[in-house]
Amino acid sequence: MSDASTATATSATSEPAPALAAMPRAGWHVATVVATRQETAKAARLELDVDGWPGNAAGQHLDLRLTAPDGYTVTRSYSIASSGPGTRVVLAVDKLPDGEVSPFLVDEVRVGDRLEVHGPLGAFFVWRPVDRGAVRAAGDGAGGAASALRARPVQLIAGGSGIVPLFAMATAHAEARDLTPFRMLYSVRTPDDLFFAEELMALAAASDVFRLDLVYTRRTPDGWPNLAGRVTRAALAAAVLPATERPIVYVCGSTGFVERVASWLIELGHDARDIRTERFGGI
Amino acid sequence: MSFITRGFSGRGHERDERLPPGQTLAHDFPVLSAGPTPEIDTAEWEFSIATETGGVHSWNWEQFMALPIEEVDTDIHCVTHWSKLGTSWRGVSLDTLFEDVETQYEYVMAHSYGGYTTNLALDDLLDGKAWIAFEFDGEPLDPEHGGPARLLVPHLYFWKSAKWVRGLVMMGEDEPGFWEQNGYHLHGDPWKEERYW
Numbered sequence: 262m263s264d265a266s267t268a269t270a271t272s273a274t275s276e277p278a279p280a281l282a283a284m285p286r287a288g289w290h291v292a293t294v295v296a297t298r299q300e301t302a303k304a305a306r307l308e309l310d311v312d313g314w315p316g317n318a319a320g321q322h323l324d325l326r327l328t329a330p331d332g333y334t335v336t337r338s339y340s341i342a343s344s345g346p347g348t349r350v351v352l353a354v355d356k357l358p359d360g361e362v363s364p365f366l367v368d369e370v371r372v373g374d375r376l377e378v379h380g381p382l383g384a385f386f387v388w389r390p391v392d393r394g395a396v397r398a399a400g401d402g403a404g405g406a407a408s409a410l411r412a413r414p415v416q417l418i419a420g421g422s423g424i425v426p427l428f429a430m431a432t433a434h435a436e437a438r439d440l441t442p443f444r445m446l447y448s449v450r451t452p453d454d455l456f457f458a459e460e461l462m463a464l465a466a467a468s469d470v471f472r473l474d475l476v477y478t479r480r481t482p483d484g485w486p487n488l489a490g491r492v493t494r495a496a497l498a499a500a501v502l503p504a505t506e507r508p509i510v511y512v513c514g515s516t517g518f519v520e521r522v523a524s525w526l527i528e529l530g531h532d533a534r535d536i537r538t539e540r541f542g543g544i
Numbered sequence: 545m546s547f548i549t550r551g552f553s554g555r556g557h558e559r560d561e562r563l564p565p566g567q568t569l570a571h572d573f574p575v576l577s578a579g580p581t582p583e584i585d586t587a588e589w590e591f592s593i594a595t596e597t598g599g600v601h602s603w604n605w606e607q608f609m610a611l612p613i614e615e616v617d618t619d620i621h622c623v624t625h626w627s628k629l630g631t632s633w634r635g636v637s638l639d640t641l642f643e644d645v646e647t648q649y650e651y652v653m654a655h656s657y658g659g660y661t662t663n664l665a666l667d668d669l670l671d672g673k674a675w676i677a678f679e680f681d682g683e684p685l686d687p688e689h690g691g692p693a694r695l696l697v698p699h700l701y702f703w704k705s706a707k708w709v710r711g712l713v714m715m716g717e718d719e720p721g722f723w724e725q726n727g728y729h730l731h732g733d734p735w736k737e738e739r740y741w
Contacts (some may be wrong), residue, residue, distance in 0.1 A: 281727055287740055291547075324625070326566075328546050329554035336566045338624050361554070361568070369551045376549065382740060383569060385578055385726040516575045520688055524581035533580050540575050 281384050285315030292350065301454050304355040304422065305367040311348050311378060318388035320345035320426040322513070323380030325352075327362060337362045340426040340513070340539070341381065342457070343537035344433045350378075353456050355422035378502045386511065386539045388415060388430040390437030413509050413535075416440040416502045418522055420492075420514025421449060422457075426539065427513055430520045431471060435464050443471045444508075446500045448492050448518070451480040474500040494525045504530035513539040562619055563627050564734035573689060578722065580686050582658040582708050589692055591676060592711040595647045598611035602711075603641075605692070606613055611636045617700040618676055620705070621734040632697055635677030640670045648720070649714035653721060654695055657708040662721035663730065664697065664704060666714075676709060701732040701739065 288491065296308035317323075321344075325532045326336045356367040370376070391412040415434070417427040424447055434443050449455050455475075465473040475487045477511040502508040510531060512522050526536055563569060563612055592602035603611070616633040652664045661684025668674065677696040685691035697704045703723045724730055729738040 271704065281741060284727070287727070314670065324566075326546070327552045327554070329552050330548050333554040333559065334546070334566070335554060335568060336623055337568075365552055374550050375547070377546065379740075383727055385723075501686070510717040516688070520575075520581060527580055536579050538577060538579055540577065 283322075284387075285317060285381055287380050288313070288315075289377060289379045289380055290314055292376045294372050294376065295349075296371055297370060297372060298301040300353050301355075301458055303367070303454075304353055304456065305370075306342075306365065307352045307354065307370060309350045309352065309376070309378070311350050312506065314348040314350060315381070316346035317341055317344055317350070317381035318384075318389055319429040321381040321383045322426070323350070323352075323382060325362070325364065325366075326364050326377040326379070328377070333449045335361055338382070340429075342425045342429050342432075344429045345436070353422065353425050353428075365382075374419065386426060386513075388433065388509075388511065390433060390439040391441060412439070412441040414502050414506050415444070415446075416508040416510045417443065417445040417502065418497075418510065418512045418514075419445065419447045420518035421454070422456065423512075423514035423518070423541065424449075424541070425513075427511060428457045428461070430459070430463055430511065435468060440470055440534045442502070442506075444474070444500070444502055445472070446474045446476065446492070446497070446516070448476040448478060452476050452477065452482045473487045475531075476500075492522065494528070497522065497525050498529055501526070501529075503517050504532075507532075511539075512536065514541070516540045547739055548557060555707050556637050559698045560629070561628055561630055563700075565622055566625060566736050566739075567627040567734065568625055573628065574622065574624070574626055575623060576624055576703065577655050577688075577707065578660065578726075579658065583687060584657050584692055584708060586692050590640075590710065591693065593641060594711065594713045595644050595645060596649050597646075598716055599646070601641070601645055608636065608661060608693075612639055614675065615631070616677065616696065616698075618696075620698050620702050623701040623703055623732070623739050627734075630668035632681055633675065633677040634679035635693075637672065638674040639672065640661065641676065647714045649716050651715040651718045652720065654704075654706040654709055655711045655713065655716055656706045657710050660706065660708075660722045662695075662704050662706050663715070663719055663724060664700075665718065665731070668697060668700060668704075668731075669712075673697065699733070700726070704727060704732050 292309040292311040295310045298306050299308040309427050319484045320338045328334045339352050342353050354366045357363045481489050490523045519538050571717045586605040589605045621627045654662050667712045674697040678693040680729045695706040732738050
């Protein structure tokens with residue numbers, strides 16, 4: 262992260278803004294595929310080793326560029342499922358039936374392949390663990406400052422493959438042993454469509470401060486207490502941290518999912534400024 | 545440093561020269577927003593331009609709709625790699641709105657309902673390059689696409705076309721708006737791929 266202070270701006274009058282100054286500098290890198298595995302029936306997990314990658318914050322994304330032998334190129338943005346320093350980057354890619362890039366990444370890419378990536382990107386849809394040193398330092402001084410620095414609770418709300426950046430946040434939270442209350446509401450079609458199923462169950466089982474609520478929209482596991490169906494406003498109200506606790510809410514999914522959830526959150530009293538959204542479109 | 549990706553043929557691609565580099569043709573209309581969609585009633589809507597002298601020019605919906613309206617057919621390009629070709633809009637030209645505005649300043653911060661901002665050079669808004677649009681494809685603009693009215697600056701990446709726009713504030717120097725503070729380029733020309741810092 263030290264290179265943020267020496268980052269070169271694109272014009273003489275411009276300086277990196279505060280949110281960006283804290284981020285590793287984005288650039289083009291060569292990524293080598295070091296592992297692939299099936300994530301769900303339609304999705305693959307790709308583990309990359311990215312030459313020169315400066316690390317990334319939880320929730321950031323990257324652009325991935327493919328080049329055909331005739332020079333044709335195509336670029337797509339993918340959320341990153343991993344975070345922290347180092348050059349390992351994990352992606353989880355859902356195969357879109359008519360897609361041009363996702364079927365290639367899911368069906369064709371194998372260990373040893375090289376891909377071009379640009380990143381890390383985005384400084385808004387990110388979560389960072391509480392800097393406990395800063396809290397202690399503030400606590401040594403004025404009493405009020407410590408509570409001001411204490412992180413707000415976090416509510417994560419994922420629809421389908423929108424889980425990817427939110428999984429990065431939940432993992433970063435656990436790895437930092439951060440005590441900020443974290444809740445995740447994750448809506449998927451069927452049990453077979455769960456991304457990071459084992460990891461999420463393990464996170465929820467191991468932690469008192471991370472809670473996972475699952476909603477199945479088409480088919481539930483055997484013995485599941487609720488019927489299959491979309492997240493409703495009532496279900497949302499029951500599962501998310503109440504507005505009175507002032508959570509920061511991260512919502513990621515299809516446009517329709519995000520629009521529905523975000524408008525219900527407003528109706529439930531959450532401040533629009535506390536709701537951060539990331540939508541994925543149809544291409 | 546570009547190299548050929550093993551196994552990638554780019555099956556069935558047709559290169560359309562109206563597409564800037566790194567863009568893919570979209571047939572739907574994807575949405576890029578940082579937060580929830582604000583609901584704005586045209587009865588309460590107002591648009592204003594504020595200058596360095598403290599002068600404020602403002603229009604309510606009725607006054608705004610009485611201004612000359614232009615039809616705009618244009619391609620639009622989102623930084624998230626999709627483009628939409630031949631979109632049709634109706635709106636009021638920024639040239640019309642700036643007719644009586646006197647300013648020495650060369651930069652503008654666009655402000656939106658919901659608190660979002662984006663910075664632009666005045667040169668990128670005048671001479672038939674930008675509009676406040678309220679209709680898309682013959683229909684009132686959907687709230688999720690910026691209705692009741694959004695800025696339309698089609699020669700720049702589409703995050704510059706601020707949704708739910710409520711005003712422009714003249715600036716003496718260029719300063720980053722919301723997405724620009726969060727990683728997007730200060731200017732945003734799609735033909736130069738000015739995506740990120």
